[in-house]
Amino acid sequence: MTQATGPVEQTQADQSTVLESLRTRLADLKDEPGSLLEALYIAQEMLGYVAPESIEIISEELGYPEAHVFGVVTFYTLFYTEPQPKHIVRVCRDLSCHIAGATKIAARARQEIGAHPGHASADGLLKLELVSCLGQCEKQPALMVNLDVHGPVTEEEVTDLIRSLREEDQ
């Protein structure tokens, strides 16, 4: 399966090549009724988000009106219509994690990332999201970096984690 998130590094120049190969990859899905979400995963994997051009291509290839595809993209929180930072740090804010200190974890993540939840860091590498239960409650407080699960995490570990993500990209 394609990766759910984890944007790819992309230059302007090869966007059109990518879009053409999206068309090719969608071929497999044409005979698979209802595979729109899978198509969106593929589109998102290729560009890091579901671009308007990708919506156009999916609409053409799979035969949905563009408005339908857009409506579906915006319904699901794992799909993005804007380019995303490389690392999305998803901190669970639901009850079990909250009781175990998720608010402090989120505060630390926000401090390290240096941006409000939902906004990219100045270096464009990271973003914090406060999310619903990740189904990892025994690891309270839990977080995910893209789809990698960490938990239980301490504030110090959050600092280390985010610093190491930054160092990876030096």
Added chain:
Amino acid sequence: MPELLAVNKNLFVEDAWQLDVFKGTGGYERARRALTEMSPEDLIAMMEASGLKGRGGAFFPTGMKWKFVRADPNTPRYVIANGDESEPGTFCNRFNMELDPHLFIEGMIIAAYAVDSHFGYIYIRGEYGRAIERVEQALADCYADGILGDDVLGSGYKLDLRLRRGAGAYICGEETALFNSLEGKRGNPRFKPPFPTNSGVWRKPTVINNIETFACVPLIVENGAEWFQELGEGDENAGTKIYCLSGVINNPGVYELPMGVTARELIYEYGGGLPEGRTLKGFKPGGASAAILTSEQLDVRLDPSIAQYDTIMGTGGVIVMDETVCMVDAAYRDALFFEEESCGFCIPCREGTPNLVQILERLMHGQGVMADLQLMEEIGDSMASSFCGLGQFAYRPVVGAAQKYRDEFVAHVEGSCPAGSCAIANN
């Protein structure tokens, strides 16, 4: 009472997710027997006799569900495993999908044969990366080994199963929303009736069961209906339940126990109780949707009969809270979850959930008034008419907490947090 291991038995078998290891535990022999030696009618009767009820929260008798699907002449029929598991405090399906994916797949094969279905889907929430990988691998191994495809286990029966991912939407665990999602649509629920047994995915008769429900099926075929029936505690309860334990507890995790174990046994005997020096204040018996019970209610049985205490068993996700947890804050967490996850399709839920969030925020900031407590109940009354289960349950934990811990809510109106942990206390 020792922890019972039936559905979770293979969680302690190294690499049980690998096909050859799974087969070594008797895996797929149950399906082979079902498909070659039993009639679909016998299988359905066996499920009915076992007393198996759906583990997804509604506890509908599984045998009856299959019978309804089989009785509908419309074809093709579909079989779906619901692996959306997004209820806060719930994570047991994840263990089964990651560590023992073949067990529920074997259950799906038996179910498909019982209702004469040749196509099914496994729907897993998109955040479950590891489970998705393991189930994908399991399916590939099944096809390579002739367990799925045109000649299932040499029986001549044809069955295809597809893995599909959700993409971050709790509501897609609701069966009709899940069908819409599988069909490539927004995950809004559909009106019921017609029920999925007659009009499910692609408007065709559909068996949809929880991962754990399917995982029970091969064990029933192997050991018999009576064996399963007797695993439960009390007359109404058959089988085991995999309870999830989190919150203020020494040993958070999954515990497979007789269905109907008491909260006290789960929390103190298996979960190791609360950490030194912490005292129990209350617990949620079944995820966010379940209203809280107090420390005086520890002896309730964790089974559907818990409804008599104005709460629900739900998914068996037990969340433990101690004296340091502010009940306004806890209610706020639930409200926030439902506000975020409301699909926005109907007005009582779309408007009601943010209204509850705002009131609880006011209370936690010392800006609440007594009328707010009344207002929450009125909002709850209007939300009762919501279109689907999400809205019909969302207000209950909030209103329930305000009733049970009224003094604490009133204290917030008066400007203090007795637990000393919410926003007022931190100002």
